[in-house]
Amino acid sequence: MSREYWEQRYQTKDMPWEKGAPSPGLVDFLAGYCGPRQATVGVPGCGTGHDVREFARAGFEAFGFDLAPSAIPQAMAKTEAAGLKATFALADFLRDEPPQKFDWLFEHTLFCAIQPRERDEYVRAVLRWLKPGGIYLAINYVVIEGDAGPPWRTSREEQLERFGAHMTLESDWVPRSYPNRQGRERMFLWRRSR
Template structure:
């Protein structure tokens, strides 16, 4: 399988090499919640990492399922929820094969897509579509991480991998998803890159 292995991510957590972790929930998630655009529902958080978004959603009354590839991430998320007295389902699973027992009304996608090798993006996009109910929402932040090797030599560099917006339109096509009109919200990220935030609706 192309891309980072479970052991790669496990070691990043064990060595605390988690520069993507803000130490709190994403400001864009908070903005969506505080504007009431995102209402309590059954929601998945793939690539839940340190669990900040899982805990925030659980605190606000969502039925949350956090998913991650590594034991370190799921253990960290579970511990955060327990320490905060919050209830959430936390599952160690490969998002490319995971199947929920019940479909979700929403998915919060921030750090999973950009951590998966682009060779597997179409499989992951199909999974997200299958996980959602019809008219379900994909609240997504597309990582913008342009590197010289990619633009000048065509190299695939990451993680995090650059989620070019034109590539994202091919990955999440109009026949399957309703796209909002640009411009999209720019969210500054700790690693000096930024994300583009938008809501896609499953057809």
């Protein structure tokens, strides 16, 4: 979908994805995460930045990117109000060069928001934005009725097919979700090959 499409959704406040809180699956993951936190994480399609702030709260150096100009000042204002530090910038994840390569990339409701025909480009973007050996943590929407997206569903099989050639799947599970998405999402922890 175009920049104009997403910007219009923000301008008209037609944002059903905006829950005012980070993804419960990410909150649980970070609460149980015992590995190193001196790492950079990029969150493409960050919206108003709830997931970016959750990484910042957990001690990561967090960066959020979005295609819609209106998302960026909203994300910055909420981050300042929360007393947290994170960097936000306007970017087209599918087409732009990253400002830097990241140790981690976090996906939440961007893969389902792009046109299904753009999914090859999405995989190429992940490989462009993520360091070799880096972690790709994704929460994918796997149960959506109908085909009139966005959002559009994916499947575990599609994720394995698309990313399995470039990364090792360390684990995947059904995460805790927002109430209207419970049981409809699947979380994947991938490590990119060196």
